[in-house]
Amino acid sequence: MKKTWLAIETATEACSVAISDGQNLWQDVVVAPNRHSDLLLPMIDGLLAHAGLQLAQIDAFACGVGPGGFTAVRLGISTIQGLAIASGQSIYPVSSLQALAVAAPGEPTLVAFDARKGEVYAAAFRSDDAGIPELIGAERVCRPEDLVWPPTPGPWRGLGTGWNQYAQHWSAVRCWRADAYPQAAQVLQIARRRATAGDPGVPPEALEPHYIRPSQAEEGK
Incomplete structure (x- = not known):
């Protein structure tokens, strides 16, 4: 190593x-x-x-x-x-996106960066046994209203600058932090x-x- x-x-x-x-x-x-x-x-x-x-x-x-x-x-x-x-x-x-998900070890995480033009870079992750985030689905760029978040029921955490402007589109997610990079x-x-x-x-x-x-x-x- x-x-x-x-x-x-x-x-x-x-x-x-x-x-x-x-x-x-x-x-x-x-x-x-x-x-x-x-x-x-x-x-x-x-x-x-x-x-x-x-x-x-x-x-x-x-x-x-x-x-x-x-x-x-x-x-x-x-x-x-x-x-x-x-x-x-x-x-x-x-x-x-995966790097930021490390900030929420053990928690299902929805990461969104402000991509300008009214869009976000977005991805969903779950941690493996070592705490490394594994991608669920695909990373994408899209309008926030086109994201169906959370993708499954449960306690998801939101991270990233995209939550600062667009959290209202994902109101089912109660816990999020926009000042995370x-x-x-x-x-x-x-x-x-x-x-x-x-x-x-x-x-x-x-x-x-x-x-x-x-x-x-x-x-x-």
Whole structure:
């Protein structure tokens, strides 16, 4: 098992970096919309210094790959690719929706990010025995009124910025938190579990964003 990890998550308003050496976990999180490009590299350098590590000591990388803001997701992808290429290591891509679901271990969770244009990025998860969220159905982008939530009876928890604007469409869900963002430590937790199960990750050049919705450039083709 690879022991020393660096993970980043940039898909939403929160920019975060996490490092783990197998015994300790360090994380830096800043909620600063539209400032990720200014913050990310200094946060990485600062956290490496705080952990007393050099980039060459990182054994594996993980990255939240979206969905989320296109520019923010691309920034995370390109940054982690550069770091992994420089150190010759693989990358573990993690859904940003799944990452946030880690914040509610053991609870069925409905994650929704504000996707603009009157839509949400949305997915439902249940945790496995190790507390890792497993996707129910598919991740999607849609109008909030098109989601039939909760998908099954029971005590579901809502998480994510989509609940701030659209909770009225899912009134059967009584417990939700809109000021929750996916974080790098959650990305790292999922990636490390996959590595333990034998997943080798992907080469840096194979890492792709998980937009769900086509970007404006793709829509223009």
